[in-house]
Amino acid sequence: MPIGVKVLARPIDEVSYVRAAVKGMALTFKHLINPHKVTVQYPEHRDPLSPRWRGTHRMLTTEDGTAKCVACGLCPAVCPANCIKLVPGEDENGNRYPLVFEIDEFRCIFCGYCQEVCPEEAIHVGRHYENSEYSRDGFVYDLERLMAQTHPVCEMWDPADPKGE
Amino acid sequence: MTEGKMISVTIEGRAVQVPEGTSMLEAAKVAGVLIPHYCYHPGLPVAGVCRMCLVEVEKSAKLAPACATSVAEGQVIHVHSDPARVARQGVLEMLLINHPLDCPICDQSGECELQDYTFAEGRKDSRYREAKRFNPVEDFGGDVVYVPNRCILCTRCVRFMEDVAHDPVLNVSERGDRAVIGKFEGQDLTHPWAGNVVELCPVGALLSKDFLNKARSWDLDRSASICPNCTQGCNTALESRDNVVVRMRPRPNEDVNKYFLCDEGRLNYRWLNRRDRVEFPHIRRGDALAPAGWDEAVEAAAAALRGRRVHVVASPSLSNEVLFQLAQVIARLGGTGVFRVRQGPEAPLDGVPGLSLRADRAANVRGAELLGFRRTETPLAGLANGDALLVADEELAGADAASLAAAAATAAAVVVIGTTLPSWAMRAAVMLPIANMAEEEGTFTNVEGRVQRYLQAKAAPGLARPGYAAMGDLLTALGDQTVNVVPSDVFRALAAAHAPFGGMTYEGLGLRGATVSAQAQPAALAAAT
Numbered sequence: 268m269p270i271g272v273k274v275l276a277r278p279i280d281e282v283s284y285v286r287a288a289v290k291g292m293a294l295t296f297k298h299l300i301n302p303h304k305v306t307v308q309y310p311e312h313r314d315p316l317s318p319r320w321r322g323t324h325r326m327l328t329t330e331d332g333t334a335k336c337v338a339c340g341l342c343p344a345v346c347p348a349n350c351i352k353l354v355p356g357e358d359e360n361g362n363r364y365p366l367v368f369e370i371d372e373f374r375c376i377f378c379g380y381c382q383e384v385c386p387e388e389a390i391h392v393g394r395h396y397e398n399s400e401y402s403r404d405g406f407v408y409d410l411e412r413l414m415a416q417t418h419p420v421c422e423m424w425d426p427a428d429p430k431g432e
Numbered sequence: 433m434t435e436g437k438m439i440s441v442t443i444e445g446r447a448v449q450v451p452e453g454t455s456m457l458e459a460a461k462v463a464g465v466l467i468p469h470y471c472y473h474p475g476l477p478v479a480g481v482c483r484m485c486l487v488e489v490e491k492s493a494k495l496a497p498a499c500a501t502s503v504a505e506g507q508v509i510h511v512h513s514d515p516a517r518v519a520r521q522g523v524l525e526m527l528l529i530n531h532p533l534d535c536p537i538c539d540q541s542g543e544c545e546l547q548d549y550t551f552a553e554g555r556k557d558s559r560y561r562e563a564k565r566f567n568p569v570e571d572f573g574g575d576v577v578y579v580p581n582r583c584i585l586c587t588r589c590v591r592f593m594e595d596v597a598h599d600p601v602l603n604v605s606e607r608g609d610r611a612v613i614g615k616f617e618g619q620d621l622t623h624p625w626a627g628n629v630v631e632l633c634p635v636g637a638l639l640s641k642d643f644l645n646k647a648r649s650w651d652l653d654r655s656a657s658i659c660p661n662c663t664q665g666c667n668t669a670l671e672s673r674d675n676v677v678v679r680m681r682p683r684p685n686e687d688v689n690k691y692f693l694c695d696e697g698r699l700n701y702r703w704l705n706r707r708d709r710v711e712f713p714h715i716r717r718g719d720a721l722a723p724a725g726w727d728e729a730v731e732a733a734a735a736a737l738r739g740r741r742v743h744v745v746a747s748p749s750l751s752n753e754v755l756f757q758l759a760q761v762i763a764r765l766g767g768t769g770v771f772r773v774r775q776g777p778e779a780p781l782d783g784v785p786g787l788s789l790r791a792d793r794a795a796n797v798r799g800a801e802l803l804g805f806r807r808t809e810t811p812l813a814g815l816a817n818g819d820a821l822l823v824a825d826e827e828l829a830g831a832d833a834a835s836l837a838a839a840a841a842t843a844a845a846v847v848v849i850g851t852t853l854p855s856w857a858m859r860a861a862v863m864l865p866i867a868n869m870a871e872e873e874g875t876f877t878n879v880e881g882r883v884q885r886y887l888q889a890k891a892a893p894g895l896a897r898p899g900y901a902a903m904g905d906l907l908t909a910l911g912d913q914t915v916n917v918v919p920s921d922v923f924r925a926l927a928a929a930h931a932p933f934g935g936m937t938y939e940g941l942g943l944r945g946a947t948v949s950a951q952a953q954p955a956a957l958a959a960a961t
Contacts, residue, residue, distance in 0.1 A: 340648035357492030
């Protein structure tokens with residue numbers, strides 16, 4: 268060789284692929300006989316969600332079917348993603364209520380601050396993950412949509428262990 | 433207050449000198465310390481009923497109410513010491529015994545002094561376990577609604593109506609824990625300045641019906657402004673939400689309106705949000721006005737005016753700057769400038785000398801007079817055959833169709849500068865859309881000759897530009913060499929050209945204003961005589 272390239276000795280038992288291939292195939296056949304239980308047979312089977320799961324929102328209602336929201340304006344104020352649009356109004360009894368309440372679920376970062384700040388326990392993040400729509404507009408949930416949701420809502424903390432210790 | 437003698441006191445470790453007779457609370461303001469207070473208001477007589485401003489004075493046996501105690505030489509005052517803090521915490525706990533925790537639905541939330549002080553130094557919970565007192569909401573007449581449950585009985589409203597408005601309609605009815613603010617039988621809060629009780633109320637007990645449930649205070653954008661509704665020139669704050677002005681509140685200025693604003697001024701802000709605004713410059717194409725670009729429209733306006741005498745009908749609500757530019761147009765082309773003022777009943781606030789809702793319902797009547805415009809009831813009279821008619825932000829409301837048609841026939845060209853397009857303006861050759869007073873900045877001269885600045889509160893619609901920018905371009909197109917298209921430049925030229933404004937600068941006016949020199953005479957327009 269024109270330049271001095273050093274050729275190292277390659278002991279066959281260290282560089283042979285046969286041992287690695289056999290080792291890999293052994294793992295494969297082991298899984299064939301005794302498979303890992305990783306795959307969930309969704310949608311027939313669904314794993315339970317954590318009680319603190321924060322998914323798309325739900326507006327809770329009073330017994331007479333109106334939204335609990337009193338349009339205090341704290342959730343749009345606290346929302347870090349600025350995804351809540353709220354216009355307060357006044358009903359015929361002089362009560363404050365949300366004239367417009369819209370949440371852009373695309374903008375939402377599911378931090379749950381809105382649920383935490385709500386003094387009326389009206390707006391909640393839901394234990395829910397199946398969201399699909401035919402158009403992007405469908406992800407702007409208006410008040411009617413938020414009230415029509417039925418999924419369970421997030422428990423921000425465990426009542427038995429409020430500090431999470 | 434005795435003139436001259438100064439007293440040295442130490443407040444929270446800060447030594448200050450204040451005139452003799454100053455209350456501890458005012459002295460603390462000088463020292464930059466806020467002593468929490470409810471019943472005290474600088475514009476009202478001292479009552480000393482809320483006990484919130486208790487402070488500790490060294491070598492004094494008990495706590496002193498800071499609002500009702502004058503400072504004495506060498507006093508050392510502690511605002512945040514333990515005894516004072518404990519006393520205030522007790523006051524707050526008592527106030528909250530019957531105060532509902534309905535902050536989420538209370539309009540005062542976010543600007544409530546009870547909320548602020550409770551957050552700052554109140555107890556974290558209440559030891560009171562009984563049911564709270566309940567009284568139904570009462571309509572006080574005028575623009576005011578009273579929520580007795582939230583009332584902390586500071587009596588600011590009672591003292592305002594009695595000592596400032598001199599219309600004692602309100603009182604404290606009942607006694608002890610049943611006490612509420614009451615109205616005298618058969619009387620309503622219809623005094624033209626009664627709306628001030630809403631601002632004076634430190635909590636959400638007195639609310640404006642107009643603003644009720646409309647917005648939260650933390651959503652609002654505030655900008656310093658001047659009330660455009662009469663010549664008094666009260667200092668205001670325009671508060672807007674999503675580019676819509678939702679309320680107008682007084683901004684303190686000791687020299688003009690103290691802390692007050694009349695109801696008519698307060699409620700007359702909706703025209704700032706008009707939806708029928710012109711968004712594009714228009715020029716005449718055949719029989720109709722068609723949208724055009726600014727360059728084209730300004731050129732067309734200059735062409736319509738050039739070589740003709742001009743009859744300017746200006747609005748007395750335009751800023752000094754725009755009126756000055758209009759006067760420059762007149763000086764350049766020759767002609768006359770007139771304005772008409774809408775009239776209304778005058779309504780003085782008895783307790784503040786010189787403060788009144790003036791009969792002239794436009795902001796800049798004095799400015800228009802000083803800049804040489806002539807006041808008239810018939811703005812279209814004096815329009816000579818072959819003159820160009822330049823109408824600036826004046827809708828000519830109430831003018832009869834015949835005189836408008838006659839004017840349109842007489843005028844060789846009609847140029848309209850304004851915010852809206854009334855039906856008579858369809859005959860114009862050019863229409864230049866400008867911003868209204870909430871959408872631009874400028875200055876007004878009030879009835880006492882005080883020149884005061886106002887700032888922009890919202891954005892103008894479409895391509896509408898501030899009046900000074902549109903007029904600056906028009907002047908340039910007419911051959912003027914001094915390109916002044918920002919208000920400070922226009923004001924500098926104005927101050928140089930008109931003696932009453934001599935020595936003023938736009939920046940130097942600040943937010944408190946300055947008064948025109950009294951001896952200077954109003955300028956006469958070049959060709960007005």
